[in-house]
Amino acid sequence: MDLFAEIDSDAEQKMTRAQGLAMLKAFLPLAGRAYAGERNFDKGRGQHLSVSRLSPFIRRRLISETEILQAVQSRHAFSASEKFISEIFWRTYFKGWLEMRPSIWSEWLASASSAYEDENYLKACQGKTEIACFNEWAEELRETGYLHNHARMWFASIWIFTLKLPWQWGAAFFLQWLRDGDPASNTLSWRWVAGLHSRGKHYLAKADNIERFTNGRFAPYGVLDEGALPIMASDPPPATEPAWPSAPPQNKYLLLLHAEDCLVEELSLPAAPEAVLVLPGSLGNMALGEPHQLRDKSLDNLDDEALSDAGARAAAHYNCPIHVVQGQTEDSFAGGIYQDIAKKLVEFASQYxxxxxxxxxxxxxxxxxxMAQITKSLGAEGIECHQLVRGYDRICWPHAKRGFFPFKENIPKWLKTLP
Ligand SMILES: Cc1cc2nc3c(=O)[nH]c(=O)nc-3n(C[C@H](O)[C@H](O)[C@H](O)COP(=O)(O)OP(=O)(O)OC[C@H]3O[C@@H](n4cnc5c(N)ncnc54)[C@H](O)[C@@H]3O)c2cc1C
Structure with a gap:
């Protein structure tokens, strides 16, 4: 039976919870030993069936880490599914690591904006280099919004060590197109490849490894710099404990929905909201040096699709009205301030x-x-915005102070207790 017959190709996936759950169900039989044995093979565009391709859904929390971990455990012994489980926790680890060192993100953002003027940067993004596999991955990324993990590693390594382009620009190219583009997983993976995450340990793409794990589709012998040294830079700042927000008051409230979490019916809210306000997907974009934005506009639409799905579920779950807050897309980033969204939120606050x-x-x-800009404007109107942290993040993230291996030691314990 073709388990994936019902599943759309990456570029066509609907960004809904139902689609994410269907993909999880289809992938579940493969999440054990099959995943451990096959996950490193990049079988080419449209053939990534040995990995889950769940990342765009997890990224927006259309499906939660907890439910994936539970589903996997109900189907496979830990010994068989350990590899898949630990990949889910890589994401959690990166989220926690960045949360405790936010300056890594702002420094990246500041350094990425100079990329667009550079001819070699543009050639690499257009897949016009002398390296066939690299060109294919650049095209696959732009056309499908997905790259296999191993291809991401090879691509980033070739970008940094063979093409000698700044890693920050490569991270910008990925965020521009990835359907699962994530500030933590992306920035920190690029740093990891460069040798900046585990100091002095970099990832070098090698022709024999590419030949083996692409099943011979590519064999770039003699064209890669396989002996390059890691990028040197100062140590990252020390971790500071996440500044978790305090619990919201018990007063009546409006529920704001954003694309970081499209499963709000699972949140421990003080009571049902008076209404759900769905924020625009364009909030996931930002100016990266005028006139460029962080990501392609199609990804704003993808977030809107996820938010529309999440809004309908939330309104049904809490039995309350739903309003879509439309933000102007043209010139929204002028000054980086979403005054139009703040204005609409003030109107809803006044209506209710x-x-x-x-x-x-x-x-x-x-x-x-x-949102920080919007919240500031709301504060000036006497409207308070509170945030609720999921138990999963609250428990796991503070353990991401050092490397993945000390973090990983907690996994067996977490699997028994995680909310
Ligand atoms: C340079 C580079 C950039 C990357 N940028 C992103 C990004 O922007 N967003 C993103 O979600 N992942 C990123 N990754 C991690 C990883 O490549 C993707 O999560 C994975 O390829 C998604 O495909 P999948 O859902 O089929 O993964 P599967 O192999 O099926 O894994 C299941 C889930 O585990 C998580 N996961 C798997 N591998 C990793 C990993 N190495 N790091 C963190 N989480 C992981 C993802 O949520 C993934 O959906 C990046 C990796 C590299 C090397």
Whole structure:
């Protein structure tokens, strides 16, 4: 039976919870030993069936880490599914690591904006280099919004060590196109490849490894710099404990929905909201040096699709009205301030005669930065915005102070207790 017959190709996936759950169900039989044995093979465009391709859904929390971990455990012994489980926790680890060192994100953002003028940068993004596999991956990324993990590693390594382009620009190219683009996983993976995450340990793409794990589709012998040294830079700042927000008051409130968390019916809210306000997907974008934005506009639409799905579920679950807050897309980033969205939120607050809004927690990234501007404007009107942290993040993230291996030691314990 073709388990994936019902599943759309990457570029066609609908960004809904139903689609994410269907993909999880289809992938579940493969999440054990099959995944451990096959996950490193990049079988080419449209053939990534040995990995889950769940990342765009997890990224927006259309499906949660907890439910994936539970589903996997109900199907496979830990010994068989350990590899898949630990990949889910790589994501959690990176989220926690960046949350405790937010300056890594702002420094990256500041250094990425100079990329667009550079001819070699543009050639690499257009897949016009002398390296066939690299060109294919650049095209696959732009056309499908997905790259296999091993291809991401090879691509980033060739970008940094063979093409000698700044890693920050490569991270910008990925965020521009990836359907699962994530400030933590992306920035920190690029740093990891460069040798900046585990100091002095870099990832070098090698022709024999590419030949083996692409099943011979590519064999770039003699064209890669396989002996390059890691990038040197100063140590990252020390971790500071996440500054978790305090619990929201018990007052009546409006629920704000953003694309960092599209599963709000799972949140431990103080009571049902008076209404759900769905924020625009464009909040996930931001200016990366005028006239460029962080990501392609199609990804704003993808977030809108996820938010529309999440809004309908939330309104049904809490039996309350739903409103879509439309933000102007043209010139929204002028000054980086979403005054038009703030204005609309003030109008809703006045319509419901409420001074409280609650959203799920906003981790480091563009939505947090754009929302900070909006929250400031709301504060000036006497409207308070509170954030609710998921138990999963609250428990796991503070353990991401050092490397993945000490973090990983907690996994067996967490699997028994995680909310
Ligand atoms: C340079 C580079 C950039 C990357 N940028 C992103 C990004 O922007 N967003 C993103 O979600 N992942 C990123 N990754 C991690 C990883 O490549 C993707 O999560 C994975 O390829 C998604 O495909 P999948 O869902 O089929 O993964 P599967 O192999 O099926 O894994 C299941 C889930 O585990 C998580 N996961 C798997 N591998 C990793 C990993 N190495 N690091 C963190 N989480 C992981 C993802 O949520 C993934 O959906 C990056 C990796 C590299 C090397």
């Amino acid at each position: 005669q409420l001074g409280n809004m609650i959203s799920s927690y906003l981790p480091v990234g563009p939505i947090q930065q754009n």
